[in-house]
Amino acid sequence: MFCLAVALIAVVTGAVYNATQQAPQFYTEALEFEPVDASETGEILEEQVFAFSNQVKKPRRWSLHLTDRQINGWLASDLKEKFPGILPETIEEPRVAVQGKTLLVGCKYKGQSLNSILAVSLDCFLVEGQPNVVGIQLHNVTAGSLPIPIGKLIDEINTYADKADLPLxxxxxxxxxxxxxxxxxxGPEIEGEIRIDALELKDGEILLSGETLKTEEEKQKEAMKASQSEVAESELAPAVESP
Structure with missing residues (x-):
């Protein structure tokens, strides 16, 4: 009886371990990147983000269009080199995929009691009635093919947010x-107020758009300049018309 119990425990333990090692298909596909391809797509993403950062500084309409392939190329080729301490020590090789309106995020997790592929499905949206507030809704969280309590992930997110001084x-x-x-x-280099009006996810793509608006102070300055210009023109008019 004892031997049977031990054998049963071993079988169950082995089955659980194997389940935790199964990588979701999206994650396996996202890892398939040749170094040269990853570098090139990562550079494209950086160029787009740099251009976007300049766009939002001036009062105008702006937009940012990224693909999950570009993001994964940058994660594969640039994340470790350019931001070596940004990830917790337990997380390696993060990757993303956009399937329909759902964002899938996966990574290798190496903790004290668990070594597995973690994956979570998210919905990202703008919160109605709250300017510039992005909501990230957490759905399924898995370790390999096994579901795990979302509470554990929330604890990890809160710990990371506190360390990064990220309001959450x-x-x-x-x-x-x-x-x-x-x-x-x-922001110190932004000549106005940023307003995000669209955040859209569709197969393989993320689109963010909005507008940088002139501040009330800037509007008042422009109105004052316009008024002063009109006064100056009216004062010059009689002198021009006289013989």
């Missing part, structure tokens, strides 16, 4: 936890 709030939506992140509307 939580609420519920359809029974799922939602992380609320406020995107700053102002």
């Amino acid at each position: 709030r939580w609420q519920q939506r359809d029974g799922d936890p939602v992380a609320l992140i406020t995107i700053p509307s102002e």
